[in-house]
Amino acid sequence: MSQTETPTPSNFIRNFIQEDMKSNKWGGRVITRFPPEPNGYLHIGHAKSISLNFGMAAEFGGKCNLRFDDTNPLKEEVEYVESIKEDVKWLGFDWENREFYASDYFHQLYGFAVRLIEQGDAYVDSLSPEEIRKYRGTLTEPGKESPYRDRPVTENLDLFERMRAGEFEDGAHVLRAKIDMASGNLNMRDPTIYRIRKTAHHRTGDKWVIYPMYDYTHCLSDSLEGITHSLCTLEFEDHRPLYDWVLRTLEVYHPRQIEFARLNLSFTVLSKRKLIQLVEGGYVSGWDDPRMPTIQGFRRRGFTPESIRTFCERIGVAKRDSVVDLALLEHCLREDLNKRAPRVMGVLNPLKVVITNYPEGESEELEAVNNPEDPAAGTRQVPFSRELYIERDDFMEDPPKKFFRLAPGREVRLRYAYFIKCEEVIKDEDGAVVEVRCAYDPATRGGDAPDGRKVKATLHWVSAGHAIEAEVRLYDRLFNHPNPGAGKTDFTEHVNPKSLTVLKGCKLEPSLASAEPESLHQFERLGYFCADRRDSRPGRPTFNRSVTLRDQWAKIAQKGKK
RNA sequence: UGGGGCGUCGUCAAGUGGUAAGACACAGGAUUUUGGUUCCUGCACUCGGAGGUUCGAAUCCUCCCGCCCCAGCCA
Secondary structure: OOOOOOOOOOOHHHHHHHHHHHOOOOOOOOEEEEOOOOOOOOEHHHHHHHHHHHHHHHHOOOEEEEEEOOOOOOOOOHHHHHHHHHHHHHHOOOOOOOEEEHHHHHHHHHHHHHHHHHOOOEEEEOOOHHHHHHHOOOOOOOOOOOOOOOOOHHHHHHHHHHHHHOOOOOOOOEEEEOOOOOOOOHHHOOOEEEEEOOOOEOOOEOOOOEEEOHHHHHHHHHHHHOOOEEEEEHHHHHHHHHHHHHHHHHOOOOOEEEEEOOOOEOOOOOOHHHHHHHHHOOOOOOOOOOOOOEHHHHHHHOOOHHHHHHHHHHHOOOOOOOOEOHHHHHHHHHHHHHHHOOEEOEEOOEEEEEEOOOOOOOEEEEEEEOOOOOHHHOEEEEEEEOEEEEEHHHEOOOOOOOOOOEOOOOEEEEOOOOEEEEEEEEEOOOOOEEEEEEEEOHHHOOOOOOOOOOOOOEEOEEEOOOOEEEEEEEEOOOEOOOOOOOOOOOHHHHEOOOOEEEEEEEEEOHHHHHOOOOOEEEEOOOEEEEEOOOOOEOOEOEEEEEEEOOOHHHHHHHHHHO
């Protein structure tokens, strides 16, 4: 679209694929896959992987499969597969008809296992889990071979068949690859590839009581699907020798596994375990709480798919552990919303203003621009009358030097309306300002003075008699530490107690009465707000603040405090 | 004397022997009926450190230092 797009940096994975294309390693094909386990909700870290996998495929004219890695019936549920599909779709990616499940390959996987046994490359072990752990050795000492390691092929075949038939209880036997108990790589010390689990699977039901392990399943699933580049995170680097061993030993089609660093974001956590803790510990209202770094959370907060995709492109892909600044994500949202979000006026903390020289009982309509960045968005009419609300923060009785909003004796502009000058301040018995009385200049209708005089500030406002009331939720970062849980602290101690502020009597311009759930607006001078997809109702909207506008004044005021 | 990986600006990140891209952040300035947007300007004589090879090194070699991952019948 725009010619001034930020060029996306290249990365080592793209370079690898380009080399492979040049050498025609895969016959010009690029097939990737996004392989979530359906045991939880997707978060922004998954978005990086999704964007990488679908992005690389698209860039090279290839395809990306959606494959559920569902080999552990104890943890997986259909609820999760549904939410994952919804999220990937919402992010804007299309797997067309290539929706696969590792469980669809159970039969073939079983066949391959039989082959490994026949070749003498796998054996049924009858050691207990604890014994297997002891035999495995330690990081610095080699393991010991199981006494069952040299069972004859026929016995292995018989036992494995009986495992499948359900003759044994959970844990009685496992199938292990026969590799090298002395390997420095623990994954190669005769890894378990099948275990007995008499548990119903969300897709295969009671058909199977033995389930293949990840290392064995993943490489073969990739192979079966004709994947060219199997992109995964760094912690699987140690597993690559096993990935390669299985495919090489079985002499089947052999994709290339490439590992990249997972995403870390400042001021939040992205591990499934910690996310669960936030939900179950009641720190947030659920997986889709707008403060959560889940796709569902970002969506409810008002982040757009486009902004998340742009973010994923800009952070790049590399192998080094890193923590991306949350500010970049916020920047991507502002950049996107600045172009598309219609502007409206809403007063969050109302202060009443009475225009003393404006006739009582009368009102008029003023024309307001919907989006200065997009002329096609047109204009709308906003009602104006004698009693208005302005933001409390926009008035100071005794303003500091750099404050150029409303103050006693000072003149400012009400956006799209008139210049007003503060003439009187009304206080309650405690000395709190409850009302400001101003005079308006009828000649400045629309916001310009015919005599050319200038004002230093333009304020947003809402006509008191026409305003609709709304609940507005102000969200701030969930943690008050850039690296929650740093050092010895428990990460929950870094939860920001002020991450949510609920404002009840907010006054919004009437056009917002019909705001659609999930619609995005810029409340001028405040930020971008999203009508909550769960709680917002016509005539009674509820808005979530997605992100504030950049705010020079806030910085100046902050400096003044220090 | 286990194995695997990684160290380039405050934060990400290009760079693959020819003399340090870009983005965010930050700091100035211009424009502005959003202290928004936009637009200029500044921001690594230096690439974890020390040696070496070379006319020339972030890129090659050697040694050292630091950080991350691995001992699930989880993925």
